[in-house]
């Protein structure tokens with residue numbers, strides 16, 4: 001798939017947008033989404049065709065009435081066709097309503113599936129790629145683009161489908177009345193095509209400038225009203241009123257241009273309709289004159305042509321909307337169709353919880369390396385603390401070992417198996433990273449815990465909470481473990497949220513755990529609770545702690561000191577303090593603040 005998806009496009013500031021699917025790929029993706037629902041699609045199309053076809057019977061029935069009247073038959077002869085017209089109207093109305101709701105339902109199903117696929121792929125995207133594109137790109141696609149496609153599925157797509165069907169079937173019906181009617185009706189087509197092209201060419205830039213001008217006006221109003229006190233204080237009111245007036249006039253001028261454009265668009269369409277209808281009427285006159293068709297048939301042809309006016313304008317007006325929905329769809333498909341993250345063919349299982357970091361380099365931006373050749377061996381079940389000044393690269397190293405980012409150089413293995421050979425799924429089961437950004441998901445406390453192990457029993461949940469010292473407060477919640485937590489529900493304190501994250505770690509039970517949490521002030525009650533919780537959560541597994549409090553380093557088996565991306569010291573706390581180097585200086589500085 002990747003070979004047919006547009007390559008990412010470079011943007012200023014080193015940004016690289018996420019891929020956008022080509023038109024062919026978008027069509028292929030829609031085809032694949034449609035495949036499981038093909039019968040529903042066939043039935044929908046059949047019902048819509050039937051609805052439009054039945055509606056076409058009205059014109060010949062009216063023609064029949066004309067023929068009956070011309071032939072001078074009694075008024076009783078009109079009753080039959082009149083009743084039929086009523087029946088046809090009801091049946092066509094019913095079929096069209098059912099067809100349209102089937103079509104919207106089908107569109108919604110496809111969109112829902114596409115959205116699922118999008119979220120699936122988006123969650124699996126390498127963080128670097130999302131960062132390069134900017135989080136806004138992904139968010140804009142999942143919100144703005146999905147909304148645009150959703151609106152089109154409910155509005156423009158059914159309108160276009162119905163208009164298209166009506167146009168095609170009406171032209172066929174005109175041809176069936178007499179081929180000469182069809183030929184002259186097509187005289188209007190070049191004018192319509194020219195009009196549509198002219199409109200698309202001119203309307204796009206005018207509407208784009210309109211949006212910019214409206215944005216500018218809003219910004220100016222915000223500046224003026226938001227800064228009213230300053231504006232008054234510096235006697236800037238007149239100046240601001242002038243600016244607001246200037247921007248309003250620009251916006252109004254562009255709106256008027258849009259309206260003029262619309263008026264000319266409809267005027268040109270009316271010209272096409274006039275030319276076509278006049279041609280059909282003259283043809284009818286000539287054909288009735290030479291006896292080729294009856295007056296009723298000529299009437300039906302004229303009515304058919306007239307009935308095209310509505311669908312043609314509706315199709316031309318919705319084309320804009322459909323084009324912009326197509327662009328949004330390509331942006332969604334671009335991400336949804338990204339290849340699934342590859343799992344290696346032959347997966348090796350880690351032998352133990354050891355970690356080996358060999359000559360690891362990393363740079364978020366090519367010109368700014370953050371880690372320079374770090375080597376580190378951590379034994380199974382060992383506890384290692386990472387210390388260093390802010391910006392030294394501690395979090396970066398932690399994330400590399402957890403597989404969040406891929407190092408730009410060197411290798412990392414867990415239990416003797418390289419992270420790449422483990423594959424994303426096994427890596428997630430082998431190493432868990434608890435960061436400072438703990439998220440409490442909306443749901444019950446039990447649901448939140450089960451994210452780490454969906455099949456955990458109530459007893460296992462309680463045991464995990466107890467391990468991290470959280471069972472007391474969890475039981476005291478209004479509904480215990482069934483209390484709704486997260487946004488809009490019971491709010492947990494920062495310490496409680498961290499305990500919850502540690503309880504999830506206990507439930508996930510990985511051989512390697514990395515803790516990078518810095519929420520509590522050293523010496524505070526929160527810090528003591530969390531340190532005790534971390535110690536118990538790490539029992540029996542390899543632990544790498546990004547030490548934000550030096551007490552965490554003092555109690556670790558070994559301390560690793562990073563300085564501007566380089567590993568400068570490694571050893572036990574006592575040894576390093578005695579050595580009087582970088583760590584001793586950090587320890588001394590920290591101890592001084594404690595006394």
Ligand SMILES: Nc1ncnc2c1ncn2[C@@H]1O[C@H](COP(=O)(O)OP(=O)(O)OP(=O)(O)O)[C@@H](O)[C@H]1O
Nearest residue numbers: 131364365370388389390391392393394395396397
């Ligand atoms: N996502 C990122 N994109 C670009 N640069 C980054 C990113 N994350 C970190 N950096 C840069 O990498 C360097 C190392 O950052 P890192 O967070 O690893 O240091 P740290 O030692 O954990 O610092 P702290 O103790 O303040 O968290 C810093 O200069 C930082 O600005």
